[in-house]
Amino acid sequence: MLPQEPFSDADAYERFMGRWSRRLAPLLATFASVEERDSVLDMGSGTGALAAAIADAFASVRVTGIDPSPVYVQHAQVRASDRVRFFVGDARMHQTPDSVFDKALSLLAINFIPDPAQAVREMTRVTRPGGVVAAAVWDYDAGMEMLRLFWDEAVAGDPALFARDERNMPLCRRGELAELWRASLLQNVEEQPLTIELAFRSFDDYWLPFLGGQGPAGAHVASLSTTARAALESRLRGRLLGERQDGPFALQARAWAVKGVVRR
16 A cells, blocks of 8 residues: 555644644744734644634634645634634635735744745735734754654664655754745744643654654655564664653654744
8 A cells, every 4th residue: 555645634643743733833823923803824724723722812813724735624624613714725826815914824834835935925915014924843953852753763774764854854943934034025033942842641652643644754654664664663662761661751842933024
């Protein structure tokens, strides 16, 4: 059986990344200064974590989510309040009129867009003058421990995988998002880290979500033979538990967040 597409199963994505996204989403909304009565664009809305966090925190905010995955859009809409709408669309070009949003945000998505500069231009176009455009991307190089540990052990077992390590993804290091925002002519650009922690009940609580095939790491696991998958699991178990048979542990995750103001 061929591996599924790495972003094709909403339930599997929720098990893999949803719990992280739901914790990070309120931090991005606060950083972007979302307020009551705002109209907010959620670009690359995925399974709806950011839109839900904003709608839960603000009784009068309206959120519009856009994502290229029909599966994710359907999953998000089923769980959404009546102040949140989701549409299938391309972040680089869509039919939204100019200057209709107070804030345009993107959570853990802009680094997966083939032309992120065009996506930022679109977010800027649809945001009113004086409005805020903001995004957050995991620090895959050092700050997102769940994935850093995974790729360290995957590459240790097969050095040829280095090129697929997510630390090589764009926009994941300090300063890269801010540089893109300034190049997009946004003003008052600020960048800061957002850090969360997640507790795992056991090793399986960490490992089993990788088997859903979601994202680059999940796609890699799905591509492995049974023997290679078991070897990677064993290395990760030793890395996370040491001499312990099993038990709880906690990992931190840092994202870089950026925001800028649309010129008046």
